[in-house]
Amino acid sequence: MKTLRAILPPLIPFVAITGTLEILVRGGFIRSYLLPAPSAVFLAIWANWGELGQATLKTSASALFGFALSTFSGVAAAVLLSSSPWVQKAFYPYAVFFQTVPVIAIAPLLVIWFGYGMQTVIASAFVVSIFPVIANTLTGILSTDPALRDLFRLYGATPAMTLFKLRFPAALPQIFTGLRVAAGLAVIGAIVGEFIGGGGLGSVVDVARTQQRVDKVFAAVLLASLLGLALFGLINLISRVTLRRWHASEQGS
Amino acid sequence: MAHAAVSASGGANSGVALRLEGVRRVFGNGLAVIAEMDLRIDAGEFLALLGPSGCGKSTLLRMIAGLDQPDGGRIVREPEGDRAQTAFVFQDAHLLPWRNVLDNAALPLELMGVAKAERRERALAALGQVSLLEAVERYPAQLSGGMRMRVSLARALVTQPRLLLLDEPFAALDEITRFHLDVQLRELWRSSRMTVIFVTHSIYEAAFLANRAVVMSRRGGAIKLDRTIELPEERTNELRTDPRLSQEMKLLLGAIEE
Numbered sequence: 001m002k003t004l005r006a007i008l009p010p011l012i013p014f015v016a017i018t019g020t021l022e023i024l025v026r027g028g029f030i031r032s033y034l035l036p037a038p039s040a041v042f043l044a045i046w047a048n049w050g051e052l053g054q055a056t057l058k059t060s061a062s063a064l065f066g067f068a069l070s071t072f073s074g075v076a077a078a079v080l081l082s083s084s085p086w087v088q089k090a091f092y093p094y095a096v097f098f099q100t101v102p103v104i105a106i107a108p109l110l111v112i113w114f115g116y117g118m119q120t121v122i123a124s125a126f127v128v129s130i131f132p133v134i135a136n137t138l139t140g141i142l143s144t145d146p147a148l149r150d151l152f153r154l155y156g157a158t159p160a161m162t163l164f165k166l167r168f169p170a171a172l173p174q175i176f177t178g179l180r181v182a183a184g185l186a187v188i189g190a191i192v193g194e195f196i197g198g199g200g201l202g203s204v205v206d207v208a209r210t211q212q213r214v215d216k217v218f219a220a221v222l223l224a225s226l227l228g229l230a231l232f233g234l235i236n237l238i239s240r241v242t243l244r245r246w247h248a249s250e251q252g253s
Numbered sequence: 254m255a256h257a258a259v260s261a262s263g264g265a266n267s268g269v270a271l272r273l274e275g276v277r278r279v280f281g282n283g284l285a286v287i288a289e290m291d292l293r294i295d296a297g298e299f300l301a302l303l304g305p306s307g308c309g310k311s312t313l314l315r316m317i318a319g320l321d322q323p324d325g326g327r328i329v330r331e332p333e334g335d336r337a338q339t340a341f342v343f344q345d346a347h348l349l350p351w352r353n354v355l356d357n358a359a360l361p362l363e364l365m366g367v368a369k370a371e372r373r374e375r376a377l378a379a380l381g382q383v384s385l386l387e388a389v390e391r392y393p394a395q396l397s398g399g400m401r402m403r404v405s406l407a408r409a410l411v412t413q414p415r416l417l418l419l420d421e422p423f424a425a426l427d428e429i430t431r432f433h434l435d436v437q438l439r440e441l442w443r444s445s446r447m448t449v450i451f452v453t454h455s456i457y458e459a460a461f462l463a464n465r466a467v468v469m470s471r472r473g474g475a476i477k478l479d480r481t482i483e484l485p486e487e488r489t490n491e492l493r494t495d496p497r498l499s500q501e502m503k504l505l506l507g508a509i510e511e
Contacts (some may be wrong), residue, residue, distance in 0.1 A: 057498075147347045150320050154341055155364040165363075169351050184481035245392045 004148040036215040041222060052204065056223045057149025059190050059200035062118055067186035071179060073126075074133025075199065079163065081134070082141040092138075099131035103189055107196040116198050124193025129182040136178025140171025176239040183231040191224055201227075263505075268297035268448035269338060269416040271317065275326030278312055288473035289326070292459035296331075297446040301459035303505060304469035310452045313474065314418050316339075317450065320466050330416075340409035342419040346401035348393040348408075354380065355389040358407040365412070379411040380404075384443060399430035406434075410441065416444075417449045423458070432490060435462055439488045456509065460501040461488060468508040 018038040024030045025037040032040065045052060077095065081088045103124055110127075144167045150247040152162045194202020201220045208216035271294040278287045286309040294300055302310045315321040317328060318341050340361075348357045354456040356363075359376035367375070380386055383403040393401055402422065409417060419438075423431040439462055442449050453459050458481060459466045482501050486491065492498055 145347060147343045147345070148349070150315075150318075151341065151343075151347065151360075152364060153320060154318060154339065155361045157364040161364060165360075166349070169349070172351075246394055 010151035020176060033212065033214055036218055037160065040215045041131070041218040044213075044219040045223070048216060048219065052201075052219060052223060055199075055201045055204045055220070056227060058118075059121075059194065059202065059224065060110060060189070060227055062121040062193070062200060063125050063186045063190040063231065065118075066122045066189060067129055067183060067231070069126045070130040070133050070182050074130045074178070074234075075137050075175065077130075078134050078137035078141060079168075081138055082167070088138075095131065095134045098127060101127065103128045103192050110193065111196055114197075115177070118197075118199065119238055120197030121190050121193035121199065121202075124197070125186040127193075128187040129190035132181040132185065133175070133178045136174045136181075137171055140174030141167045143174075144170045173239075175244060176235065176243070179235045180239075183235050184228045187224060187228040254356060267415055267446050268295075270294060270296040270331040270448070271315075271416075272329040273326070274329065276313070276316065276323045276328060277325035278309070278316065278321070279324050285473055287323075288475065290474055290476070292467065292476065294448060294450065297448055299442050299449045299462065299464045300451065300470065301463035301466045302450060302452045302510070303456065303459045303466055304367070304454065304474075305383055305456060305471050305509070308469045308472035310473055311420050314420050314450060314452050317416075318418050330418060334415065338415040339413075340410045340412060340414035340417050342417070342422045344404055344424055345420045346393070346398075346405040348401060348404055350393050353390055353392050354396070356405050357393070358411055359403055360408060362411050376407070376411055379407040382410055383407045383437065397430075398426055399434065402426060402430075402434060403437075406438070406441075413445075415447050417447050419449070420452045421453055422451075424453070424455075431458075432493070435491065436488065438462065443486065456502050456505045460484075460498055461493065466501075466505055468505060477511060480503065480504060480508075487492055 021030075021035070022037050022039060025032050025035065025040075036044075081091060081095070105118075106127070107124055110120045110123050114123055148166055148170075149162070152166055157165070190200065191202040191205070194200040195206055201224045204220040205217050208214075208220065271292075273290055273292040273294075275283065276287060276290045279285045290313070302313065304310050312321060316323050318339055320341075324494075349360065353359070355373070355376055358380050360371040362372040362375060377386065377389070380389060383406050385400065385407060387405050388396065393404070396404070405422070423434050426434070434436060435458065438449075438451075451459070451462060461484075463482055466478070466480050466482055467476055468480075469475065470477050480501075484495075484497055484501065
């Protein structure tokens with residue numbers, strides 16, 4: 001009953017929109033080579049499942065790899081940046097660079113550096129997804145309760161103790177916020193990387209486009225969105241389990 | 254429970270004495286929060302520091318704790334001691350939300366490198382002192398405001414401090430909870446005879462709790478009144494409506510409004 005009440009509200013617009021599209025395309029109001037009927041997209045997924053499934057797996061692997069790299073190096077970078085105001089002033093502007101760099105423009109450069117294949121795709125996913133991890137972790141670490149910092153000082157805690165027993169756990173809610181954003185970006189980065197580096201759903205989109213197979217383009221886009229959604233859901237789940245006991249945002253039934 | 258027994262029979266001489274000599278603290282904007290302060294606090298005293306918001310009483314408490322440094326003058330402790338002798342209780346409980354009650358109370362010992370078994374035993378003893386033994390496994394989010402403040406008190410008591418500093422600790426609690434904690438704090442002091450400095454803006458709380466009340470002026474932290482409270486050693490809730498308490502409050506209020 002509960003799951004039904006959770007699923008029903010978003011299901012209604014889904015049915016309404018796909019239903020309307022179906023009617024509009026079948027009635028000839030929209031050209032099917034511009035926008036395929038929803039049924040055609042599902043059929044395309046069904047008919048090309050071998051190829052699409054394989055591509056989705058490949059894109060998932062690259063996105064996950066890039067995301068994991070972002071998570072570890074992003075958190076590590078934030079810890080380093082938080083070590084002193086001077087370090088932060090000196091290096092934070094360069095961290096911002098990762099947010100402003102247009103991945104589509106540097107993707108060719110990544111191919112030159114890493115060659116065609118998965119490394120380029122992973123690098124692309126990494127470059128676009130690291131900044132939110134750094135920014136959110138840093139905010140979390142720096143906004144640790146000053147009273148608790150005083151308390152740790154009073155009892156002579158070492159900087160390492162303060163980091164691991166106070167600053168890092170206190171920053172976890174913000175870190176998860178960063179990871180949720182980064183998860184979606186990693187999928188985008190992987191697809192863009194695949195446009196140029198080859199392989200995965202990005203390649204499927206690129207090839208289907210040249211073949212005028214709009215239904216297949218949509219099928220791949222749909223699978224890429226579902227992949228982003230799944231990754232987002234995974235982070236939410238981990239966040240819920242980790243913060244279950246203590247953080248207000250994860251409380252309540 | 255051995256440690257509870259130790260702190261309960263700590264003797265009359267287990268507090269730290271303090272001497273403030275010409276203490277001065279100026280903030281960045283050039284305003285002297287504390288212009289020049291001389292104050293002696295005897296070992297085992299229960300002192301209330303009373304004054305309006307912004308009079309520098311919290312700054313003074315932080316300097317005594319060593320969390321802030323005076324710009325002039327000095328603060329002398331007798332006997333000179335290690336950090337375990339001082340404990341600090343903040344206005345809010347400030348617990349670690351990812352730790353249960355027991356681990357929160359044991360935190361100071363953990364930071365000082367005490368072994369795990371001893372940590373547990375001493376934290377349980379401290380939680381017993383604030384009657385929280387039934388809640389050791391619970392997390393701060395599952396506690397009431399009063400219970401959280403009691404965990405905060407237990408965390409302060411766990412090192413068996415000889416100087417307990419409290420910065421408006423019960424200000425955010427409802428009155429009934431506050432009354433209860435007042436009595437509990439007073440009893441803890443009576444059994445351990447540590448030195449207690451209690452910062453408050455409540456005339457009522459200062460008169461009810463302390464043996465000595467120091468009233469600070471709005472600007473510069475000058476001492477307007479230094480009064481020994483003449484009330485019985487044991488402070489119970491009956492005393493709250495006692496005319497002698499009203500008399501003490503009248504004197505403190507007079508000094509504040511001067």
